Amino acid sequence: MQDSTIKEGKKLAIISYITFVGLIIAIIMNLEKRNQFTLFHIRQMFGLMIMLVFSNLVEQYVNSLLGTAFWIITFTGWVLAIYSAIKEQYKPIPVFGEKFQEWFKNIN
Template sequence: MNSQTIEEGRGLAILSYFTFIGLIIAIIMNLNKKNEFTFFHIRQMLGLILMLIISNTVEAYVHSWLGTILWAITFLCWLHGLINAITRKPTPIPFLGDKFQNWFQNIK
C-alpha cells in the first residue's frame, strides 16, 4: 500500500472501529472507492465483532470470569486496531489479525 492509498482510506478505516453502524457505513462508502487500507481495517473489525460475540456468549452461558477476560482481550485488540488506523499502519491485531484477513478476504 502506498501512502496516498493509506491517506485516502484513513477516515473510513477509523470510522469502521466505531460500533457496528460505523462498520456498515465504512463498508458502504468504500464499495465504490475500493480502498485497500479501509478494507484491511474493515476485515479487522469484522473479526473483532466475532471475538466480541464469542466473549459475550461465553460470559452469558458459562458464567465465569473467562468471558470477562475474553472481553478485555477483545477490547485491547480493538484499541490496537483503532490506534493502527489512526497512525496509518496496516498492521493486523495480535494473534488473530492475519486469520481475520484470510477469513474475510472476499471483502474487497
Template sequence: MENQTVNEGKTTAIISYITIIGTVAALIMNSSKKNSFASFHIRQMIGLVGLGLVNQYVITKFLGGTIGMVIAVILFVLWVIGFIGAVKGEEKRIPLLGDQFQEWFKSI
C-alpha cells in the first residue's frame, strides 16, 4: 500500500475501531474523500460490529451466556488484531472472516 494513502487514512481507520459510534464517524469522515486504507478498516469493523450484535442478541439468547461470553472474548481478540493493524498502518485482515468482510462490504 502506498505510504501517503496510509498516512492520510490512518486516523480514520483508528477511529473506526472505537465503538460503533467511531465506526459511524469514520464512515462519515471517509464518505467525501475515499481512502482505501480507511475503507479497508471500516469494512473490517462493520463486520465485527455485526458479529457482536448477532452474538449479543441471538447466540447468547438461544445458546446461553457461557457460549456468548466465549464468542465475545474471541471477537475482542479479533478487534485487537484489527486495531493493531490500523495503528501499524497495515491492511491485516481479521482471521477467519476478514476476506468475507471485504467482499460483503465492498461498496464502502
C-alpha cells in the first residue's frame, strides 16, 4: 500500500481498537473514504471482538480457567494488533488474523 493511504488511515485504525464504541466510530468515519489500511484493522478488531465474546461464553458456561486462557489469548492478539496499527503495518494477528481478513471481507 501507499504510504499516504497508511498515514491517512492510521488514526482511525488505532481508534478501531478502543472498545466496541471505537470500532463503530471507525466504521462510520471510514464509510466515505474507504481507506484500506483502516479496513484491514477494522476487520482485525471485529474478529477480536468475536473472540472476546467467545472467551466470555466459555468462561461462564464451560470452564472458568479455559475461558481465562482464551481471554489472555484475545488480549495478547489485541496488543499485537494495536501495536501493528501504531507502527503502520499490515500485520495480522497470529493464527486467526488471515482468517479474519477472509471471513470479514464484506466489511468495506
